[in-house]
Amino acid sequence: MFLKDGVKRRTVLGMAMAAGLAGGMPAAQAADDIVLGGSIPLTGVFAFAGEGIHAGIQDYVEIVNNAGGIEGRMIKYVPEDTAYKVDASVAAFNKITSQYDTNFYYGDSTGFAKTISPELDRKGTILMAGASFASELNDPEKHRYQFMAGPDYTEMINILLEYIADENPGAKVAYVHSDTEFGRDPIETSQKRAEELGLEVVETIVTKPGSVDVSTEVLKLRRAQPDYTIFHGYVLAPIPEFINQAKQMGMETKFMGTFWSMDNSMVMKMGEAGDGFMGVMPYAYYYDDSDDAPMLEKIREMRPEYQSTAYMQGFLTAMLMTESAKRTLEAGKELNGDNLKAALNSIEDFDTGGIIGVPISIPGNSIPVGRIYRADMSQEKMVPASDWIRLE
Amino acid sequence: MRIGTAKETYRHDEALFDTPVQRWWLAGLFVAIAAFPFVADAYWIYLGCLVAINIASATGLNILTGFTGLVSLGQAAFMGVGAYIVAWLEINLGTPFFVNLLAGGLGAGLIGILVGIPSLRVKGLYLAIATIAASVILHFVFANWTSVTGGQSGLTMPPATFLGTALDQPDKLYWLIVPVTVLMVLGASNLFRTRIGRAFIAIRDRDISAEVLGIPLLRYKLYSFALSSFYAGVAGGLWAYFFRVVTPESFPLVMSIFFLAAIIVGGMGSILGGILGAAFMTMVPEALKLIVGWLSPWLPDAVALLSPVRTIVFGALIVGFLIFEPRGLAEAWRRLRRFFHLWPFKT
Numbered sequence: 117m118f119l120k121d122g123v124k125r126r127t128v129l130g131m132a133m134a135a136g137l138a139g140g141m142p143a144a145q146a147a148d149d150i151v152l153g154g155s156i157p158l159t160g161v162f163a164f165a166g167e168g169i170h171a172g173i174q175d176y177v178e179i180v181n182n183a184g185g186i187e188g189r190m191i192k193y194v195p196e197d198t199a200y201k202v203d204a205s206v207a208a209f210n211k212i213t214s215q216y217d218t219n220f221y222y223g224d225s226t227g228f229a230k231t232i233s234p235e236l237d238r239k240g241t242i243l244m245a246g247a248s249f250a251s252e253l254n255d256p257e258k259h260r261y262q263f264m265a266g267p268d269y270t271e272m273i274n275i276l277l278e279y280i281a282d283e284n285p286g287a288k289v290a291y292v293h294s295d296t297e298f299g300r301d302p303i304e305t306s307q308k309r310a311e312e313l314g315l316e317v318v319e320t321i322v323t324k325p326g327s328v329d330v331s332t333e334v335l336k337l338r339r340a341q342p343d344y345t346i347f348h349g350y351v352l353a354p355i356p357e358f359i360n361q362a363k364q365m366g367m368e369t370k371f372m373g374t375f376w377s378m379d380n381s382m383v384m385k386m387g388e389a390g391d392g393f394m395g396v397m398p399y400a401y402y403y404d405d406s407d408d409a410p411m412l413e414k415i416r417e418m419r420p421e422y423q424s425t426a427y428m429q430g431f432l433t434a435m436l437m438t439e440s441a442k443r444t445l446e447a448g449k450e451l452n453g454d455n456l457k458a459a460l461n462s463i464e465d466f467d468t469g470g471i472i473g474v475p476i477s478i479p480g481n482s483i484p485v486g487r488i489y490r491a492d493m494s495q496e497k498m499v500p501a502s503d504w505i506r507l508e
Numbered sequence: 509m510r511i512g513t514a515k516e517t518y519r520h521d522e523a524l525f526d527t528p529v530q531r532w533w534l535a536g537l538f539v540a541i542a543a544f545p546f547v548a549d550a551y552w553i554y555l556g557c558l559v560a561i562n563i564a565s566a567t568g569l570n571i572l573t574g575f576t577g578l579v580s581l582g583q584a585a586f587m588g589v590g591a592y593i594v595a596w597l598e599i600n601l602g603t604p605f606f607v608n609l610l611a612g613g614l615g616a617g618l619i620g621i622l623v624g625i626p627s628l629r630v631k632g633l634y635l636a637i638a639t640i641a642a643s644v645i646l647h648f649v650f651a652n653w654t655s656v657t658g659g660q661s662g663l664t665m666p667p668a669t670f671l672g673t674a675l676d677q678p679d680k681l682y683w684l685i686v687p688v689t690v691l692m693v694l695g696a697s698n699l700f701r702t703r704i705g706r707a708f709i710a711i712r713d714r715d716i717s718a719e720v721l722g723i724p725l726l727r728y729k730l731y732s733f734a735l736s737s738f739y740a741g742v743a744g745g746l747w748a749y750f751f752r753v754v755t756p757e758s759f760p761l762v763m764s765i766f767f768l769a770a771i772i773v774g775g776m777g778s779i780l781g782g783i784l785g786a787a788f789m790t791m792v793p794e795a796l797k798l799i800v801g802w803l804s805p806w807l808p809d810a811v812a813l814l815s816p817v818r819t820i821v822f823g824a825l826i827v828g829f830l831i832f833e834p835r836g837l838a839e840a841w842r843r844l845r846r847f848f849h850l851w852p853f854k855t
Contacts, residue, residue: 158815170812197815198799202751202758203558207794210678211551230664230753234676252661295651295659297755 150185150441150451152177152434153212154222160199161506162224162247165426166377169247170195172430173222175418180438183305187445191438192216202227210236218242219451220437222430226250229262236261236453240489243440243456245433247426249375251301254481259325259495261453263460265433266398267484267507269298272374273306273346275396275486275505280344281313288318290342292333292358294325294430299349318342325441326353334361337369346372355393356386363373363389379425383491391493394501396486399428401498409470409495432471474504510849524697540604541690545682554678559790561746566770566786567696567779568739573768574776575700576732578627579636583740585643586623588618588650590741591758593747595663596656605675605684605749607670610744613738614768619646620737621730628726629716643761650756655700662755671814675749686744692739697779699735708732712777743764767781773829784837793822 154173157166177193185191194216196208205228205305210218212218221236223229223246230252236242237260244262253259254268267275280287289310293299303320310317319340321333337345337358345362347355350373373395377383380401383390400412402423415423441458444451463477476483484507489498510529517520525531534831545553569583589611598609623642627635650657654742667676668684675681699705707728719725748754766789774785796818804810833840 156811158812163816167812174809195811197800197811197818199793199819204793206751207551207554207558210554214549214551227753227755227757231751235668238676297662297757300660355797405643 117492126360139469142328147292148189150189150220151212151216151218152191152193152220152222152437153209153216153218154195155205155208155224155228156195156222156353157200157224157247158195158197160201161166165247165424166197166200166224168424168426169222169430169433171419171423172427172452173434175415176431176434178418179414180434186401186438186442189445193434198224198228199200200224200229213239213242219441219456220244222246222433223248226253229253229259233259233262240453241451242453243437243460245437247429249482251297256480259481261424261457263436263457263478265436265483266375267396267486268482269308269339269348269374270302270303270305270309271482271484271507272396272398272486273302273348274309274507275484276344276346276372276374276488277306277310277313277315277487278505278507279396279502281315284343286314286316287343288316288341290319290321290337290340290345291317292323292337292345292347294349295322296325296349299325300423302348319352323354325350328354328357330354330357331361334358334365337362338365338367341367344372345369346374347377348374350377352377352382356389359386359393360389372396375425376488378498380422380496381424383498384493384496386491388493390491393491394488397425397489397498398483398486399425399432400473400487401425402428402487403497404500405493406500407470407473409473411471414469426467428471432468436460436463436470439466473502474506516743522701524694538690541686545679550678553682555791555794557678557682557685557750558694559787560685560715561743561750561791562767562770562786563783564619564689564692564746565740565743566767566774567693567766568736568743569774570771570779570782571696571699571708571739572732572736574730574771574778574781575705575706575712577631577715577731578624578634578732579768580639580733580736581636581761581768582623582639582646583736583767584759584761585646586616586620586737586740587744587747587763588754588756588759589619589737590744591754592650592657592663592744593741594745594748595665595754598665598668599663605670608668609688609742609745612748613741616741616744617734617738620733620740623737624730624733627729627733640761640764643764647756647759650759657756660756662753662758664753667752668749668779671684676751676752681750685750688746693743693779693783696739696782700779704728704731709777769826771836773826773836775838778836778838780841781836781838784841788837792825793818796821 135251156170157163173193177191181190194212196212198204198208205224209232221244221402223243223244226248229246236244242261245265249264249266249268251268251270253262291303293303307317318338321336323330323333355377371393378395378397383393400409441451441459443462444455449455460478460488462476467475472485474485476485485504487500487504488502490501492499513527525534544556565583565587572578572580593612593615594608597603597611607755626638630638651660667674675684702742707723710723711728715725770789771782772787775781800810800814800818
């Protein structure tokens with residue numbers, strides 16, 4: 117009996133090991149697959165966005181592959197979790213690029229994008245985009261093989277400023293930003309732009325990201341009496357606390373945010389106080405039906421439940437990557453960093469199927485387009501407050 | 509089985525590696541380390557370098573926390589000091605890497621002495637908090653001394669060069685990082701055969717008794733801080749050469765906790781413990797990712813579904829080790845060795 121059991125156990129163990137070994141090999145890459153690797157933050161502080169990005173890329177890749185791929189070549193998406201740590205992201209990059217001939221890569225942070233940039237230059241075979249909209253990356257000379265599927269942070273603030281200058285010329289503006297690289301990114305450069313537009317920057321407040329007690333900062337804001345207050349460098353806290361306290365003090369300032377604090381689920385967490393919260397969004401919201409948007413309809417068909425703005429970001433990034441691969445292959449050229457980037461830069465008046473409501477062009481590393489949305493708490497939705505604004 | 513290792517002299521008794529078998533194994537290990545970059549791909553070489561950097565820093569923390577009994581949560585900030593010094597020197601003066609690394613280590617060591625001053629008065633958790641305070645101050649300096657540190661966007665540096673060759677790839681940097689780490693680890697092992705190292709242990713075991721024995725506490729505690737920070741500084745310098753971008757966010761407080769966890773899991777007060785702990789903490793998350801990868805043919809979208817599970821498993825493994833192997837991985841290793849000492853007569 118014992119022997120029988122032992123044999124059984126050994127057989128099962130052997131089978132498990134064989135299965136493990138078989139699975140241990142990296143899933144085979146067909147010779148002509150186009151590979152999109154990704155350092156995706158599926159765990160850690162940025163997981164809320166990572167999950168959306170992952171789903172977005174996955175869905176677009178599925179759409180393309182179901183339609184027969186690009187010139188018959190399938191796209192293979194190879195994600196790896198990074199927990200939003202630069203060393204893990206670089207590890208993932210090395211792992212994926214040593215296992216596959218990678219053509220595209222999605223990076224999860226500004227730190228990673230800066231770290232891997234020399235390696236991208238050295239390889240010269242990969243075109244990369246990512247979750248970072250850092251102004252620093254929007255430099256086609258310095259970051260040759262990178263782009264971002266939207267406006268950089270400075271451009272986002274500039275879109276807000278254009279809207280303000282249009283709505284309320286000569287208005288007073290205050291900035292509230294976090295004490296991080298992300299938070300400080302657009303502040304100095306966009307202050308210049310505000311002056312050019314005839315707006316007055318009356319206060320700049322720096323806080324820790326996620327700080328809880330902001331009462332002294334709110335008092336400072338009240339003394340400055342701005343017409344508009346722009347938050348940047350936060351995901352949620354301390355924005356709701358700021359708005360609550362300011363409203364209790366009877367302040368009339370209009371609060372605004374940038375991309376990462378603008379997802380529907382984030383804004384709705386602000387509760388009643390968030391009503392009227394505005395911000396710049398480069399993509400249409402999942403439920404937006406203000407424009408004709410076949411791609412949004414397709415997304416709603418594939419996923420009946422709400423998808424975050426990070427999903428749209430991932431989706432559009434995959435779309436632009438695919439488009440540049442398509443253009444490169446159509447021109448009969450090899451898929452390498454230079455050709456893919458040139459193909460990406462050749463994109464002009466491109467229809468994204470409604471992900472961005474106007475035709476887009478990518479002359480450099482960014483897409484300087486966005487729209488102002490406003491929170492409508494009665495509908496629990498973000499509704500358009502302006503038309504699409506394109507920076508010249 | 510272990511035979512014929514009678515120790516006839518004190519010198520033999522004190523030797524770092526005391527049996528021929530052990531020396532053979534060690535030689536084998538060095539051969540394996542040297543052969544590694546020729547057989548491994550970029551990913552594994554990258555991880556090898558990362559493990560080596562973490563071992564260097566964990567060994568430094570082990571000197572301070574494991575051997576001298578002074579709990580510190582400032583290791584990451586000291587690494588930051590070393591990294592910034594190395595990056596600054598490389599960018600502005602272009603001095604050779606060994607000069608920069610030494611300067612990074614010495615600079616961090618000096619800061620370490622400053623931070624260590626309160627250690628004469630405060631111990632245990634209180635000291636841990638004091639070192640957190642010091643690391644907050646250092647982070648503030650990193651973020652705001654813009655003319656030197658480049659502020660929030662940090663410093664981007666050129667690669668190290670050796671005889672005209674740029675060490676810009678993990679497979680080239682391996683030959684810088686691993687030998688430096690091996691030297692540092694051997695140095696630390698030898699330290700505890702000297703008066704200074706034994707004084708550290710005496711302070712850890714009972715500081716009042718140590719003082720009665722004639723060990724000047726402040727001086728030796730500061731030695732320990734200086735040495736530990738020197739290790740962190742050099743490790744930080746290697747880190748800087750490895751990633752070539754140093755920002756205030758590169759060395760967060762969790763990184764200090766990571767190193768503390770590494771020496772606890774590995775075994776405090778044991779050089780081998782620092783090595784095993786750093787390797788465990790760096791490699792287990794990657795190994796778990798590999799397992800998740802293996803499951804992907806059967807489980808669609810395994811990466812997304814299992815990533816949170818992986819984090820939980822990693823946490824559970826650490827807790828498991830603390831419960832079942834409280835003296836760390838080094839103790840498990842010793843037990844394994846003892847088993848073979850008597851094998852096959854007693855199994």
